[in-house]
Amino acid sequence: MRVRGRRIAISRGSQRLLAFLALQERPVSRVHVAGVLWPELPDERAAANLRSALWRLRRSGAHLVDAVYYCGPATVSESTYTEGVPVDQPTAGSYMGTNSTDGTSASSMTSGMQHFVGYPVYGWYWYVWVGVPYYPSSNDLSTFLQNLQTDIYSGMPVASDAYEVAGGPHLNGHPTDQTIFHYVETAGWWNYNGEDLVYYADSATTLWSSVPPYSWLDAWTFVVILGGRGYIW
Amino acid sequence: MARLSFCTGPIPTEWSAGLARRTINLPGVNFGVNTLSQDGALAFGYFQSGQGQGVAEVDLGTGRMSVVATMPGSASGISWMSFSDPWLVWAQGDSQYNLGQWSIHLWNRQTRQVIQLATSQLSDGSYLTGQLVFPIVGHGYVAWSQPASRQSLDLRLYMVGSGKSLTLDSGRLSSPVFAGRNLVWAKFLNGTSQPSFRMVDADTLKPVTVPKVIASPQPIVYLAGSANYLLWTQDNSDMEVLRLGTDNVTIYSGTDVKHPFQFxxxxxxxxxxxxxxxxxxxxLDTGKAFDVPLPGSVYANDKELVVAKISPPKAAGFATTLSVLPLTNEMSISSCSG
Known part of the structure; x- marks a missing residue:
């Protein structure tokens, strides 16, 4: 497999998993994936094989992020591999004016998503910024989910701008007592047993990373984390 | 190998009553409890107030808070802390935009001196984005996994008595923990994605044979250790615990998206x-659990559980209520809802 021009060796189990996931039109549960890929095994064993395949895929280097740049260019770059013209992080960072002091501004991030993802795919201005209040309401949640679903069904990723504060909810793997501004690519939604979940890719994964590259999170929690910032759809 | 299913239920009544019996109010400050002294007399953690942010100590007997160190407004806060009298070590996030940009600080409670031990910056000036650090202190040294290059971390030890440093291991390493008599960490076998445990005697630093029962672990992400247990998480949804001195390993599974196993x-x-x-x-005996809602933090050691409830995030004004519950071997969590 090649990722961004680099040849990456992945295990047979991870190859089957990748191929299966690539053919799905909707998010699928772990239970379903495990049952399809390992039908001959008991549930627990199939689940263990899935965990192992996922973990090996993550550690194979398929999602290693260029260590030089920050989450804004990383999210744009990841988004271009979902849709658009693939671009590396230095190019995205240079275009958006990302710097070590202030990261990437919301307006620059919107411009970056537009330039590298929206315009190449649709030929017109797809992306806009939506601010989320410090204390989101249920209307803000509904609007976010509607917008997210619209983009997902169009095959377009959403860039979410998280504002995590000490003692409040955080993205998976982010420490509780830190204030963190962070962009993530949001590319999935699932209503599981009546609860809305959001699927996102976190670029902050590295050598021995405690930050998972992909996570499901409760949608309300996710919107609370966006509170005071917003998203680009 | 035993298996237990994770589930959550209400906080046991006696636990709730115990937490309500002993509380400490800290007006004007949000305080997150990050570690405790071994005797349970002191809590250490991250604070925010109208005057700024930093690290503080709270005397759980008198309720008095004193500032250990301040940090600039551009810092993100604390990712990890460890205390072994008189030493307190913490990892400070130095950027609100890059999880991988941090520094490690060491404070002596007797001299009140703070020194910086390390930063995460690589020799070319860049950082390993997302590479967090979980420093620990004990047995006369601070230990942590230090980014050495884009492909490698060093297991570094700083001897608090002499001020000398040494590198114990290199490669794709986890952060180390103390478990029983040993210093333990995880490492990918060269050129593979198969993790393995490494152990040395925490006092002599001589290699220790890894128990056969954990010779070929499943994926390892987080580690934790104590006098009686070694714990590791496979990913967010499974956790394994070895009872030290035995071959008893228990797997906890069945968690949901709201309860990823982390930190x-x-x-x-x-x-x-x-x-x-x-x-x-x-x-650990039952797999049953209860939640302590945000905003705030929870920390515990063998002596006690401390809950810190803070004022709502992103709100004006700061206030914290600490609740302290002594832990005993007889306590348990025995029921789940549903």
Whole structure:
């Protein structure tokens, strides 16, 4: 497999998993994936094989992020591999004016998503910024989910701008007592047993990373984390 | 190998009553409890107030808070802390935009001196984005996994008495923990994605044979250790615990998206962790747990559980209420809802 021009060796189990996931039109549960890929095994064993395949895929280097740049260019770059013209992080960072002091501004991030993802795919201005209040309401949640679903069904990723504060909810793997501004690519939604979940890719994964590259999170929690910032759809 | 299913239920009545019996109010400050002294007399953690942010100590007997160190407004806060009298070590996030940009600081409670031990910056000026650090202190040294290059971390030790440093291991390493008599960390076998455990005697630093029962672990992400247990998480949804001195390994599974296994802290036969949208306390004997809602933090050691409830995030004004519950070996969490 090649990722961004680099040849990456992945295990047979991870190859089957990748191929299966690539053919799905909707998010699928772990239970379903495990049952399809390992039908001959008991549930627990199939689940263990899935965990192992996922973990090996993550550690194979398929999602290693260029260590030089920050989450804004990383999210744009990841988004271009979902849709658009693939671009590396230095190019995205240079275009958006990302710097070590202030990261990437919301307006620059919107411009970056537009330039590298929206315009190449649709030929017109797809992306806009939506601010989320410090204390989101249920209307803000509904609007976010509607917008997210619209983009997902169009095959377009959403860039979410998280504002995590000490003692409040955080993205998976982010420490509780830190204030963190962070962009993530949001590319999935699932209503599981009546609860809305959001699927996102976190670029902050590295050598021995405690930050998972992909996570499901409760949608309300996710919107609370966006509170005071917003998203680009 | 035993298996227990994770589930959550209400906080046991006696636990709730115990937490309500002993409280400390800290007006004007948000305080997150990050570690405790071994005797349970002191809490250490991150604070925010109208005057700024930093690290503070709270005397759980008198309720008095004193500032250990301040940090600039551009810092993100604390990712990890460890205390072994008189030494307190913490990892400070130095950027609100890059999880991988941090520094490690060491404070002596007797001299009140703070020194910086390390930063995460690589020799070319860049950082390993997302590479967090979990420094520990004990047995006369501070230990942590230090980014050495884009492909490698060094297991570094700083001897608090002499001020000398040494590198114990290199490669793709986890952060180290103390478990029983040993210093333990995980490492990928060269050129593979198969993790393995490494152990040395915590006092002599001589290699120790890894127990056969954990010779070929499943994926390892987080580690935690205590006098009686070694714990590791496979990913967010499974956790394994070895009872030290035995071949008893228990797998805990069945967690949900609201309870990812991350940042585990062992306390007697309990484990406490920050689960992104809640804090959770689980009984290792039963797999049953209860949540402590945000905003705030929870920490525990073999002596006690401390809950810090703070004023709502992103709000004006700061206030914290600490609740302290002594832990005993007889306590348990024995029921789940549903």
């Amino acid at each position: 585990p802290v062992l306390a007697d036969h309990f484990v406490v962790w920050f689960a992104a949208d809640t804090n959770t306390v689980m009984d």
